[in-house]
Amino acid sequence: MHSANSEPARFTVGLFSLRGYLHSAYREAGVSVKDLASYRNLVAFLFASPASLILGLVCSCLLPYLCWQASGDNLFELLFFVSLLIGALRLCTLVRYHSRDHTGEDEATTRCWDREFVLGATAMSAALGATGYFAIAETASASVHLTIVAYNVALASAYVARNAARPKFVLVQILTIMAPFCLALMGSGDRYYNYVGLSGILFIAGNGVVAWSVHRNLVALIEAKKTADRLSSQLHLQNLTLDAAINTMPHGLAMFDENLDLAVANEQHYSLFSLREPSIQKTFAATERHLVKSRLISRADALSLFHACQVSLKERRPSNIELVTYSGMNLVVSFTPALEGGVLMLTENATERRTVEAKIERLARFDILTGLPNRHEFGLRLSRAFDALAGGGPAFAVFYVDLDGFKRVNDTLGHEIGDELLVEVSKRLHRKKETEAIISRLAGDEFAAIHLVSHPDATLSIAQEITSALKEPFSLGNNTVRISASIGIAFAPLHATTPEAVLRHADIALYRAKASGRGSTVIYDESMAAELNERVSLEADLAAAAAESAFELHYQPIYDLATGKAVSYEALMRWRHPTRGYVSPSTFIPIAEQTGRIEQLGCFAIRQACADAASWRDDTSVCVNVSVLQFRNPGVLMQCVESALASTGLDPRRLTLEITESLFIDEFESTLGTIERLKALGIKFSLDDFGTGYSSLSNLSRLPLSIVKIDQSLSRDITFNTTSYAVVEAVCSLAKRIDMIVVVEGIETQAQKLAIQSLGADRGQGWLFGKPEPARHISEQQRRAA
Numbered sequence: 001m002h003s004a005n006s007e008p009a010r011f012t013v014g015l016f017s018l019r020g021y022l023h024s025a026y027r028e029a030g031v032s033v034k035d036l037a038s039y040r041n042l043v044a045f046l047f048a049s050p051a052s053l054i055l056g057l058v059c060s061c062l063l064p065y066l067c068w069q070a071s072g073d074n075l076f077e078l079l080f081f082v083s084l085l086i087g088a089l090r091l092c093t094l095v096r097y098h099s100r101d102h103t104g105e106d107e108a109t110t111r112c113w114d115r116e117f118v119l120g121a122t123a124m125s126a127a128l129g130a131t132g133y134f135a136i137a138e139t140a141s142a143s144v145h146l147t148i149v150a151y152n153v154a155l156a157s158a159y160v161a162r163n164a165a166r167p168k169f170v171l172v173q174i175l176t177i178m179a180p181f182c183l184a185l186m187g188s189g190d191r192y193y194n195y196v197g198l199s200g201i202l203f204i205a206g207n208g209v210v211a212w213s214v215h216r217n218l219v220a221l222i223e224a225k226k227t228a229d230r231l232s233s234q235l236h237l238q239n240l241t242l243d244a245a246i247n248t249m250p251h252g253l254a255m256f257d258e259n260l261d262l263a264v265a266n267e268q269h270y271s272l273f274s275l276r277e278p279s280i281q282k283t284f285a286a287t288e289r290h291l292v293k294s295r296l297i298s299r300a301d302a303l304s305l306f307h308a309c310q311v312s313l314k315e316r317r318p319s320n321i322e323l324v325t326y327s328g329m330n331l332v333v334s335f336t337p338a339l340e341g342g343v344l345m346l347t348e349n350a351t352e353r354r355t356v357e358a359k360i361e362r363l364a365r366f367d368i369l370t371g372l373p374n375r376h377e378f379g380l381r382l383s384r385a386f387d388a389l390a391g392g393g394p395a396f397a398v399f400y401v402d403l404d405g406f407k408r409v410n411d412t413l414g415h416e417i418g419d420e421l422l423v424e425v426s427k428r429l430h431r432k433k434e435t436e437a438i439i440s441r442l443a444g445d446e447f448a449a450i451h452l453v454s455h456p457d458a459t460l461s462i463a464q465e466i467t468s469a470l471k472e473p474f475s476l477g478n479n480t481v482r483i484s485a486s487i488g489i490a491f492a493p494l495h496a497t498t499p500e501a502v503l504r505h506a507d508i509a510l511y512r513a514k515a516s517g518r519g520s521t522v523i524y525d526e527s528m529a530a531e532l533n534e535r536v537s538l539e540a541d542l543a544a545a546a547a548e549s550a551f552e553l554h555y556q557p558i559y560d561l562a563t564g565k566a567v568s569y570e571a572l573m574r575w576r577h578p579t580r581g582y583v584s585p586s587t588f589i590p591i592a593e594q595t596g597r598i599e600q601l602g603c604f605a606i607r608q609a610c611a612d613a614a615s616w617r618d619d620t621s622v623c624v625n626v627s628v629l630q631f632r633n634p635g636v637l638m639q640c641v642e643s644a645l646a647s648t649g650l651d652p653r654r655l656t657l658e659i660t661e662s663l664f665i666d667e668f669e670s671t672l673g674t675i676e677r678l679k680a681l682g683i684k685f686s687l688d689d690f691g692t693g694y695s696s697l698s699n700l701s702r703l704p705l706s707i708v709k710i711d712q713s714l715s716r717d718i719t720f721n722t723t724s725y726a727v728v729e730a731v732c733s734l735a736k737r738i739d740m741i742v743v744v745e746g747i748e749t750q751a752q753k754l755a756i757q758s759l760g761a762d763r764g765q766g767w768l769f770g771k772p773e774p775a776r777h778i779s780e781q782q783r784r785a786a
Contacts, residue, residue, distance in 0.1 A: 079127055700735070
């Protein structure tokens, strides 16, 4: 059943008809792929089963051998050796592939393995196809035909299963092995064989469909594996991130299930409770026993901890508890119900936070510098003292203490020395207080105290101890500082029934004490409140008067005792109040100094005095008093004097500024510099009120002065008081030697005038020579005299 003349030609035509499929398959093996990992997996699938591949090669070589033995045809011998050669080459490819690691292999290398496999398998399929064709076309052996049919169908079916990773290649393999075989059957001339050949075509088509289906499943499997690997990697990364987050969080974290078995815990949880994970049973009860046994917390605290956990577990609501360990650690433990049952336990080491909170609370209640209760804390304790008083407790006195001279220390020696002084003052106050007394620093150099005494004599005794203690020198580094203290006292309930009132009344008493002189103590009485109200009203009126320029200057003459002529006039400020009439300078000048308005009034006096003096005779000068406070802002004072001289055209030599010696006591160097700059303009300086306060003959020689004015307290009784007489004589004698002019104030009688004149005084001032009067009167007098 063969046709020897036509079959070889048909076989050749059949082989060429497969060229398109072969070309397509090879091209597929060489195409670029977007997903290199998937491509590597598909190629790996081709080499995945070495055993099945080797068995297939054995069968492929055995088929031409059996046909050779059955027919004796040398053509089958040739095909046998060709198959052996192809099989050997494919085995080499297989061994080489499995001897290498293909992880991370590049696309070009993967494509080479793909092509090498496809070429080897296609060559083997072609050899099998040729064997099948010639077995049908060239032999009449039924055994050979049966063998060919069995082998080709079996091998073709095997290709579908093992090479489904490359479906086009599977189709090429099936075509190369089955197409020649089918062509031979259909060209045999036997109808039965023709049917078998047609069936072979259907077999080819069916296996092609199966190959594509298996390929799709394989690709889906690979994609699913990739997705699973990606998800697994992401989950692993998330777990690592979660573990890192849990283990690096500052709080201890533990989760217990509904049976209170430990499900998860971080390192901080084990550390806070001194637990060792391998050696502790993972239950809440075991943890609780360990905490008590290791003496971390007490049994009572352990029971409270368990109760808080049970509340959260059974009642499904948050609960918390704060524990203090035996080592002093503060632990805040919070329990929160978990959604899936059980509880989440969060433990915070609040030791540092509690320490910070305690520090903040202390800062809010106590003075940082001295450690004494601050104003807020003093107010609270004062309120408690009144609460106790309402409940039958003892009466008490409130002391309001203000340091005299503290500002001078702060300004001259610096704030550091000032702070040291406040600390030392607080120590002395603390040493002098009674056992139950409360000492507080209210602000700056103001202190307050509560003493459980109600009798004025006992209170004054305590105040005397305080003032005596504070008068003692303070050794601060290389400096020795002396201050004093003024004290105002108010009693509760005698003077007030509320904390605010008693402190206010003590402050009013302090104001009176400071007005009485340094180191004074005053107990509050009702009249002081009225005086304070009067002062407050006067302060408001003074502010309005300053804004409206409601002040004027009067001038008192200063006479030359030798010529009997007025050579100068002292400017004296007057305030005509709309309802009070003239207000004494001794009343409103201190208020102006205390309220900060003295600079405004002082500049007004200088400008107005210069303007008035400019209209007088050239041989008369004007004297203007300058406050100590004006020298504390030398720039403003200099500008005021310069602008007054420039605007009025007054010769600077006709302007004399009167100062007191207290100016040099507080700030000698800075004051001296300001005076020297003013003297450079041509202005003269006069020392006023000599003989009072800090006056000393030794100071006259070192001060840059032109005139010294002896206070009226010495001139008033000069005619009968030998001491006053001697002082005036000494001043006049010293002034002559240092070329200073002596002016004696308060001359009211001819006898006083003769006395001071005999002692060498140059000039006199007082009612004997003339009372203060407006500037226009002086101008009129000078015109008449001319």
